[in-house]
Amino acid sequence: MIGARPHVLASCAVSLDGFLDDASPQRRVLSGPADLDRVDEERAGVDAILVGAGTVRADDSRLLVRAPERRAARVARGLPPSPLRVVLTTGAIDPSARVLGGDAETIALAGTPGEVVDALGARGVVRLMVEGGAAVLREFLTAGLVDELQLVLAPQLVGDGPRFTGGGRPPHLVETCTLGGDVLLRYRFGEADDRHLAEACLLAEHCPPSATAFSVGCVVVAEDGTVLGAGWSRRDHPLDHAEEGVLRALGHDPRLRRATLYSSLEPCGERASRPDPCAALIARAGIPRVVHAWSEPPDFVTAPSGSAQLEAVGVEVVQLSRWEPLARRCATRL
Numbered sequence: 223m224i225g226a227r228p229h230v231l232a233s234c235a236v237s238l239d240g241f242l243d244d245a246s247p248q249r250r251v252l253s254g255p256a257d258l259d260r261v262d263e264e265r266a267g268v269d270a271i272l273v274g275a276g277t278v279r280a281d282d283s284r285l286l287v288r289a290p291e292r293r294a295a296r297v298a299r300g301l302p303p304s305p306l307r308v309v310l311t312t313g314a315i316d317p318s319a320r321v322l323g324g325d326a327e328t329i330a331l332a333g334t335p336g337e338v339v340d341a342l343g344a345r346g347v348v349r350l351m352v353e354g355g356a357a358v359l360r361e362f363l364t365a366g367l368v369d370e371l372q373l374v375l376a377p378q379l380v381g382d383g384p385r386f387t388g389g390g391r392p393p394h395l396v397e398t399c400t401l402g403g404d405v406l407l408r409y410r411f412g413e414a415d416d417r418h419l420a421e422a423c424l425l426a427e428h429c430p431p432s433a434t435a436f437s438v439g440c441v442v443v444a445e446d447g448t449v450l451g452a453g454w455s456r457r458d459h460p461l462d463h464a465e466e467g468v469l470r471a472l473g474h475d476p477r478l479r480r481a482t483l484y485s486s487l488e489p490c491g492e493r494a495s496r497p498d499p500c501a502a503l504i505a506r507a508g509i510p511r512v513v514h515a516w517s518e519p520p521d522f523v524t525a526p527s528g529s530a531q532l533e534a535v536g537v538e539v540v541q542l543s544r545w546e547p548l549a550r551r552c553a554t555r556l
């Protein structure tokens with residue numbers, strides 16, 4: 223599946239009055255240490271980080287993963303310690319820019335946002351983080367290419383500088399949390415099935431590693447869009463499949479009878495370690511619709527597929543294969 227369009231995470235910090243920086247030549251750091259550490263964690267999870275040449279000129283950041291344990295974890299997975307750095311420019315990167323130093327590759331690209339993400343997909347980039355600045359964020363949002371936006375609101379009033387602006391598809395709030403004095407607002411773009419399935423794929427990254435079972439993420443969403451539950455394989459018990467853990471926590475919630483279950487992997491149709499495969503658990507819960515990204519590879523099962531079993535009892539099963547590269551990428555984060 224190499225060559226598919228990457229999952230695009232746009233990330234930025236804004237002041238209370240909507241600025242990405244102040245008007246001075248020095249970069250104004252907006253968010254606090256807890257957020258900067260969170261951004262470092264996000265960087266460690268992606269294949270490439272993209273910024274515009276304006277940000278390179280203004281900030282001269284190295285754009286590397288900082289924490290030694292995150293760098294070591296990437297190396298243990300067979301990845302370079304930091305993701306590929308991509309600078310958008312119609313010219314050339316200043317040879318003295320710090321983004322050309324350090325132990326990560328840097329490339330310059332030009333073109334429309336669509337051409338740029340396709341070129342990165344062709345290089346095997348599955349997860350792309352767009353870190354700014356103002357022009358690049360606006361271009362990617364307006365082109366409808368952003369899947370997730372992480373916007374951090376920092377308690378500063380700046381008065382003047384580059385503004386955060388966008389356009390295109392409407393954002394849907396997924397999560398809010400506070401980080402010290404900052405507030406993280408997490409949004410997703412696109413159709414409901416795509417938004418929830420992408421979330422399920424990313425949850426698979428939390429799975430404790432296993433040599434004999436897949437790493438899967440699962441989200442269950444009510445008819446009105448309320449997220450009823452979410453989880454991942456082996457979260458509560460070493461043998462748990464993602465769907466199993468989420469359904470157990472939901473019990474007999476009546477909203478399940480009109481809900482959709484999103485799973486990064488097709489629900490299993492046979493279990494060696496438990497009496498009921500996930501297909502049977504889903505059918506018993508009365509869930510009428512399942513959306514998944516990736517058909518179960520035949521490594522660990524021989525029986526009829528979970529989809530066939532679900533369809534046999536009237537459950538609608540939809541596979542959105544465009545999310546398969548993300549499901550696979552997140553399943554191999556050991």
Ligand SMILES: NC(=O)c1ccc[n+]([C@@H]2O[C@H](COP(=O)([O-])OP(=O)(O)OC[C@H]3O[C@@H](n4cnc5c(N)ncnc54)[C@H](OP(=O)(O)O)[C@@H]3O)[C@@H](O)[C@H]2O)c1
Nearest residue numbers: 234235243274275276277310311312333354355356357358
């Ligand atoms: N708060 C935050 O989270 C955050 C994050 C990042 C940046 N910032 C701030 O944002 C400001 C920089 O924003 P900005 O709008 O001036 O610059 P920018 O968006 O970083 O970069 C704009 C430049 O990128 C190149 N570019 C953009 N789209 C392109 C395309 N499709 N193809 C080829 N080249 C393309 C062009 O470079 P050329 O002119 O070289 O062709 C353009 O001038 C700085 O003040 C920085 O501190 C804030």
Ligand SMILES: [Zn+2]
Nearest residue numbers: 463489490500
């Ligand atoms: Zn299962």
